Amino acid sequence: MREKEIEALLRDGVKRLGGTAYKFTSPGNSGVPDRLVVFRGRAPIFVELKTKAGRLTELQEVQIERLRSLGQDVRVLYGKDDVLKFLSLQESLQKIMDELLGGGGGAI
Template identity: 65%
Template sequence: MLEKEIERVLVEQVKRLGGRAYKWVSPGNDGVPDRIVILPGERPCFVELKTETGKLSRLQELQIGRLRKLGQDVRVLHGIQEVDAFLEECERKMGYGI
């Protein structure tokens, strides 16, 4: 599955949970995660999506490290199975299922 297809699934499923998965474009800050996931009653989560075999670039590792040092929840999800597991975790936190 292509990264853009994985991203589409994430966006659609987050919407079904009543949230938003905003595309994050930060001029002058290449390497930031793909999406900021915001769910009702939860802290925002930064999500970088990769194919099952995709690898982070050095710049992505640096940006993710910066966000984590600031105490932010940053996830790197490889493939649709990890996206599904992330969504199930979100459901449990929110107290319901898709």
């Protein structure tokens, strides 16, 4: 599966769960993660997508470490299986958040 197809799987899966997977670019900051995933009532998740055989570049490793040092949740997903596991986990977490927040979308 190509990286573009993996990205579509993530984007469509997040949308199905009620979230958004923004394409993330930061001019002047090469190597930032591919997507910024947001769900109602939760902190954003930076997601770098790779094919199953893909590898992070040195610059990507630096950017990921920088974000993590700032307390951000950064995930590196390799291939379809990792994306499906990520989506399954997010679905479980979103069900919990929906119960806590109720149907109105307000803050806790």
